[in-house]
Each structure stands twice: as C-alpha cells, then as structure tokens.
Amino acid sequence: MNDIENPNPAVFELRCGNVLHVTIQRIPGWLVAAVATATGSGLAAWLTSR
Numbered sequence: 001m002n003d004i005e006n007p008n009p010a011v012f013e014l015r016c017g018n019v020l021h022v023t024i025q026r027i028p029g030w031l032v033a034a035v036a037t038a039t040g041s042g043l044a045a046w047l048t049s050r
Contacts, residue, residue, distance in 0.1 A: 012024040 014022040
C-alpha cells in the first residue's frame, strides 16, 4: 500500500509465510506505562541488591 491509502503506517508488522500476519497500528499508552514501570522496578531491584 502507498501512503495515500494508509496515512498511518504500522508500528509493528510480523509475517510468517502465508500462515501468520500480525499488524499493530498503534501502541496503547497503558502498555508503554506498564513496560516502563516494570523496567524501572527491575532495574531498581537489581541496583539495590548489589
């Protein structure tokens, strides 16, 4: 597709032959927040355990 038909390109696209095709158009804010929180907590735990 060209940009005229699809003005918002996919953020993530995964294709495995003709069997699997996953496309993510936008990443939800709650998912970004959850990943950031988990990463921060894990990093803090790792740094304080030393």
